[in-house]
Amino acid sequence: MTYSLQALVRTAQGKKSKSLLKQGLVPGIVYGHGESNRLVALKRVPFEKLFMTAGESSLVDLNIDEHPSVKVLIHEVQRHPLTGKIIHVDFYQVKMTEKITAEVPVIFDGEARAVKELGGVLVKTLDHVKVECLPQNLVHELHVDLGALNTFEDAIHVRDLRPPEGVKILIHAEDVIVKVQPPRTEEELKAELAEAPEAAAEAVPVVGKEGKEQEAEQEKETSKEAEKESGKKTGG
Incomplete structure (x- = not known):
């Protein structure tokens, strides 16, 4: 199947190219081995329809204004991280005598x-x-x-x-x-379900005999300090 797409020569670059998105256009670039880079703009809806069927593995005849069409592959499509809308397209211009x-x-x-x-x-x-x-x-x-x-x-x-x-x-x-x-x-499902609570239990710290003894000692020390403080206040 032969795919064809119309493009416009683009002059806006950098931040200025964002204004194209508000006009329903998508900025793009055409490059290739031994070819000069060309800035282009595409109508969003026709490109999205073509990309859904052509993908990145089909040759496309790209017509840039009144210039002769060139054979390209859709090389990279960038999307907005939040909306998912296409914000930039890279086209790779091929030579029919060179392998890709x-x-x-x-x-x-x-x-x-x-x-x-x-x-x-x-x-x-x-x-x-x-x-x-x-x-x-x-x-x-x-x-x-x-x-x-x-x-x-x-x-x-x-x-x-x-x-x-x-x-x-x-x-x-x-x-x-x-x-x-x-x-x-x-049996595998039961084993998997049994492992889940065990894994959760391993994540919870368990206080053993030694730990309990340490806690008891800390409580005694805290109690003694509280009694001393109480005695000081009474004596004062």
Whole structure:
């Protein structure tokens, strides 16, 4: 699928660029290997819609004003820490003859028999994989068939992925992507519940025999001092 996005040349920089946000625009920058940085502004709503589907693993034709479009990847999206709204976007301009690296999401299809029939718990350890390829070979996502997980001994590894020709996966082939853990037994649940109050009890200091004796001595000393003070006041 081909994605296209319109952008404007941006002149406002630094604190001045914040005024764009009030106008429904998002400041951004375009950079790349051997390319000059270009400041841009994007309409918020069209960009958010595109980003939801394209993500960071799809080529985008970026049209900047009347200039010829350039091929870019959405490289980084910054969000406001409180509102979650997008406040800045980085685009990486690619060269179609140079290899790039990208994080490609893993999509889990189907249902694991070990979950459906054996009551296991699906454990996903990887949801993205790093790949290297020419820009035109970049895939938007890689799929995993959960139907291969029939028992608790089964696991799907990176080596089981089938990327298209020209796409090289850069993480270790033996890394586990997804597996199924057996359900906890009643005994395990009881043991876990029993450990909870024990752990809480360990956190509470317990006064032993020695501690009680020390407390008694302190009480005697306090009592003697109080009697002395009382005698002084009476004598005075």
